Amino acid sequence: MSNYFNTLPLREKLNQLGVCDFMDSSEFLDGVNALKGKKLVIIGCGAQGLNQGLNLRDSGLDVSYTLRKEAIEGKRDSWKNATENNFTVGTYEELIPTADVLINLTPDKQHTSVVNAVMPLMKQGATLSYSHGFNIVEEGMQIRKDITVIMVAPKCPGSEVRAEYVRGFGVPTLIAVHPENDPEGKGLAQAKAYCVGTGGHRAGVLKSSFVAEVKSDLMGEQTILCGLLQTGSILSFDKMIEKGIDAGYASKLVQYGVEVITEALKQGGITAMMDRLSNVAKIKAFEVSEELKTIMRPLFQKHQDDIMSGEFSRVMMEDWAAGDKNLLAWRAATGETAFEKTPAGNVKIGEQEYFDNALLMVAFVRAGVELAFETMVEAGIKPESAYYESLHETPLIANTIARKKLFEMNRVISDTAEYGCYLFDHACKPLLADFMTKVDTDLIGKNFNEGKDGAVDNRALIAVNEVIRSHQVEVVGAELRKAMTAMKSIKTA
Ligand SMILES: NC(=O)C1=CN([C@@H]2O[C@H](COP(=O)(O)OP(=O)(O)OC[C@H]3O[C@@H](n4cnc5c(N)ncnc54)[C@H](OP(=O)(O)O)[C@@H]3O)[C@@H](O)[C@H]2O)C=CC1
Numbered sequence: 001m002s003n004y005f006n007t008l009p010l011r012e013k014l015n016q017l018g019v020c021d022f023m024d025s026s027e028f029l030d031g032v033n034a035l036k037g038k039k040l041v042i043i044g045c046g047a048q049g050l051n052q053g054l055n056l057r058d059s060g061l062d063v064s065y066t067l068r069k070e071a072i073e074g075k076r077d078s079w080k081n082a083t084e085n086n087f088t089v090g091t092y093e094e095l096i097p098t099a100d101v102l103i104n105l106t107p108d109k110q111h112t113s114v115v116n117a118v119m120p121l122m123k124q125g126a127t128l129s130y131s132h133g134f135n136i137v138e139e140g141m142q143i144r145k146d147i148t149v150i151m152v153a154p155k156c157p158g159s160e161v162r163a164e165y166v167r168g169f170g171v172p173t174l175i176a177v178h179p180e181n182d183p184e185g186k187g188l189a190q191a192k193a194y195c196v197g198t199g200g201h202r203a204g205v206l207k208s209s210f211v212a213e214v215k216s217d218l219m220g221e222q223t224i225l226c227g228l229l230q231t232g233s234i235l236s237f238d239k240m241i242e243k244g245i246d247a248g249y250a251s252k253l254v255q256y257g258v259e260v261i262t263e264a265l266k267q268g269g270i271t272a273m274m275d276r277l278s279n280v281a282k283i284k285a286f287e288v289s290e291e292l293k294t295i296m297r298p299l300f301q302k303h304q305d306d307i308m309s310g311e312f313s314r315v316m317m318e319d320w321a322a323g324d325k326n327l328l329a330w331r332a333a334t335g336e337t338a339f340e341k342t343p344a345g346n347v348k349i350g351e352q353e354y355f356d357n358a359l360l361m362v363a364f365v366r367a368g369v370e371l372a373f374e375t376m377v378e379a380g381i382k383p384e385s386a387y388y389e390s391l392h393e394t395p396l397i398a399n400t401i402a403r404k405k406l407f408e409m410n411r412v413i414s415d416t417a418e419y420g421c422y423l424f425d426h427a428c429k430p431l432l433a434d435f436m437t438k439v440d441t442d443l444i445g446k447n448f449n450e451g452k453d454g455a456v457d458n459r460a461l462i463a464v465n466e467v468i469r470s471h472q473v474e475v476v477g478a479e480l481r482k483a484m485t486a487m488k489s490i491k492t493a
Pocket residue numbers: 043044045046047048049067068071076077078079104105106107108110113114131132153154156157158159412413414415416
């Protein structure tokens with residue numbers, strides 16, 4: 001097997017990277033019909049497996065789970081997840097031959113061995129589905145020619161796939177049919193129905209490609225979504241401790257602050273988030289974020305370049321082969337950070353205080369979202385896709401941090417995302433060392449407006465507003481949010 005993307009001629013690479021059609025709600029009028037009465041069998045019952053299955057069942061589809069023997073015999077968590085939710089669970093031999101659609105929701109590092117094990121058991125003309133195209137794109141997995149291969153990739157953690165559905169909304173989703181495996185031409189209709197089943201169609205669906213999904217998904221998770229939220233949280237917390245801010249307060253400000261701040265982002269983009277600050281504070285946060293963008297841009301570009309060339313996946317697969325040596329060491333190190341070890345204090349922090357006392361975090365979010373968006377678009381990812389992957393998903397990741405800090409984020413996201421998150425974090429912290437020496441408690445820990453009379457230069461303010469509002473992520477975001485009429489507010493701390 002070899003990297004599928006790298007075997008393509010440039011013309012075809014560009015062609016597949018550029019596949020991105022926003023699907024109008026009228027495309028989903030047929031609901032889940034294309035899958036009604038069909039047998040959906042999910043392999044794996046973890047973050048995506050359980051939550052997608054719950055949504056699909058609530059949408060009227062027939063869902064069961066197949067697990068490896070050891071998981072069933074050992075009554076592992078995946079077995080408990082499925083049985084406690086009253087799903088039928090069976091071995092590969094029992095369930096796979098009955099599946100019309102086999103949904104592979106095992107970790108990416110297991111895909112080659114799992115797919116090789118299940119393929120001989122699949123019936124003629126069945127469909128194999130993925131929620132991330134790594135195995136197809138980066139490893140060049142070959143699937144039997146009678147099988148239809150589709151992807152339905154929710155742009156968010158599994159827990160939030162469920163939470164948004166229960167709220168009556170959904171999460172933006174990328175769907176695709178692998179061009180090498182669409183023998184009957186039914187892939188797209190099935191992917192659309194699947195998306196209705198998870199609720200994705202209420203938030204926005206892009207007709208994408210395996211290639212475009214992989215090259216954007218890896219970038220988002222490594223940089224703004226997980227990597228930078230981790231770096232920003234740790235640096236913000238450490239600075240407050242260094243400057244004598246109460247540890248319980250600092251812990252709470254960061255843990256819940258990311259959620260409060262990014263909730264504004266989700267509702268109204270960077271503009272709404274920045275508008276939560278006073279005018280003086282906004283100008284300051286703008287300047288800080290511009291500086292952060294300058295410092296971090298080369299790192300964002302390196303991540304995107306390594307993702308495009310296949311270097312990232314090559315190195316990560318070496319770690320898979322080494323029994324996840326780096327992943328496990330980095331996971332342990334994250335657990336030892338002072339931020340993780342300091343519980344949120346029992347102090348009241350008002351909603352507005354999360355903005356006023358944390359300009360640095362607002363600046364990190366603006367810088368990270370814009371950089372991820374810009375870097376993806378420069379690399380050939382379409383703006384709509386880049387928007388979902390950078391701006392819309394950030395609050396959905398922040399929700400996991402609010403629950404149980406970086407531990408919870410890294411537990412819920414895929415191992416692939418977790419690996420990339422640590423990789424970025426380890427490179428980013430040293431890059432920001434000089435910058436952080438200049439940061440004081442006016443930017444993180446105390447109210448920036450305190451002791452200031454609030455006066456601003458009108459022209460400076462107008463110029464800052466103009467830069468923020470005219471950024472392409474804001475323009476495309478305003479358009480995409482028009483389709484999000486069912487979006488709900490999240491109750492934050
Ligand atoms: N995590 C997320 O939120 C997101 C994940 N994705 C994608 O979804 C897919 C699933 O990821 P995720 O939900 O994180 O996975 P998890 O790690 O949460 O769950 C994996 C499941 O697969 C089972 N499993 C693990 N190894 C094997 C194996 N060798 N053979 C059979 N079953 C196995 C596990 O059960 P057991 O070990 O008990 O057998 C578990 O139920 C990936 O492709 C990922 O990229 C996409 C978007 C977001």
